[in-house]
Amino acid sequence: EDKVVQSPLSLVVHEGDTVTLNCSYEVTNFRSLLWYKQEKKAPTFLFMLTSSGIEKKSGRLSSILDKKELSSILNITATQTGDSAIYLCAAHGGSQGNLIFGKGTKLSVKP
Amino acid sequence: NAGVTQTPKFRILKIGQSMTLQCAQDMNHNYMYWYRQDPGMGLKLIYYSVGAGITDKGEVPNGYNVSRSTTEDFPLRLELAAPSQTSVYFCASSYPRTGGSTEAFFGQGTRLTVV
Numbered sequence: 248e249d250k251v252v253q254s255p256l257s258l259v260v261h262e263g264d265t266v267t268l269n270c271s272y273e274v275t276n277f278r279s280l281l282w283y284k285q286e287k288k289a290p291t292f293l294f295m296l297t298s299s300g301i302e303k304k305s306g307r308l309s310s311i312l313d314k315k316e317l318s319s320i321l322n323i324t325a326t327q328t329g330d331s332a333i334y335l336c337a338a339h340g341g342s343q344g345n346l347i348f349g350k351g352t353k354l355s356v357k358p
Numbered sequence: 359n360a361g362v363t364q365t366p367k368f369r370i371l372k373i374g375q376s377m378t379l380q381c382a383q384d385m386n387h388n389y390m391y392w393y394r395q396d397p398g399m400g401l402k403l404i405y406y407s408v409g410a411g412i413t414d415k416g417e418v419p420n421g422y423n424v425s426r427s428t429t430e431d432f433p434l435r436l437e438l439a440a441p442s443q444t445s446v447y448f449c450a451s452s453y454p455r456t457g458g459s460t461e462a463f464f465g466q467g468t469r470l471t472v473v
Contacts, residue, residue: 253400288466289467291464292462348401
């Protein structure tokens with residue numbers, strides 16, 4: 248059965264801290280790994296990773312894929328209260344090319 | 359640039375009632391998905407479609423039905439609403455280019471309460 252597991256499920260940090268969110272996957276016909284940020288409404292796209300070892304970066308956020316370990320991490324440096332959200336990881340694959348989501352990591356950044 | 363449009367945004371149903379959640383996308387995407395998200399939880403796949411006329415069950419299909427008569431529309435039908443179907447429902451679409459994949463675009467969600 249295809250699955251995506253995220254850890255931790257929740258995390259509380261203070262502004263300025265650096266956090267690392269983890270995502271592991273077991274997905275047949277794996278194509279790509281995607282990260283989304285969800286605040287109050289719909290998830291918004293952050294990164295798509297297809298190649299191992301190549302870091303993608305956007306401001307204070309960065310992510311990398313390790314196909315050997317079947318995992319990905321999302322780093323956020325110098326966290327701000329606006330980073331508080333649920334971060335969702337999804338693997339694109341499966342027998343029909345689905346998006347399989349993890350349960351998400353709820354990040355709370357305290358002032 | 360509309361993207362993925364879901365209607366309604368909110369709905370309260372009584373137990374046993376039926377309703378259809380509408381989803382339309384204008385990006386000519388082949389793949390469309392329906393997810394539900396319970397409080398504090400991730401997204402669970404209800405049904406998905408890889409193209410017009412093709413639908414398949416996801417992780418939690420019981421109590422729902424879908425159809426995909428056109429590329430643009432992917433309605434989700436609840437026939438006999440139950441309290442366990444109280445959730446936020448998201449529709450999404452994506453277009454898997456040959457040899458790669460693209461991100462999914464999400465609608466704004468439908469908050470459904472069954473009482």
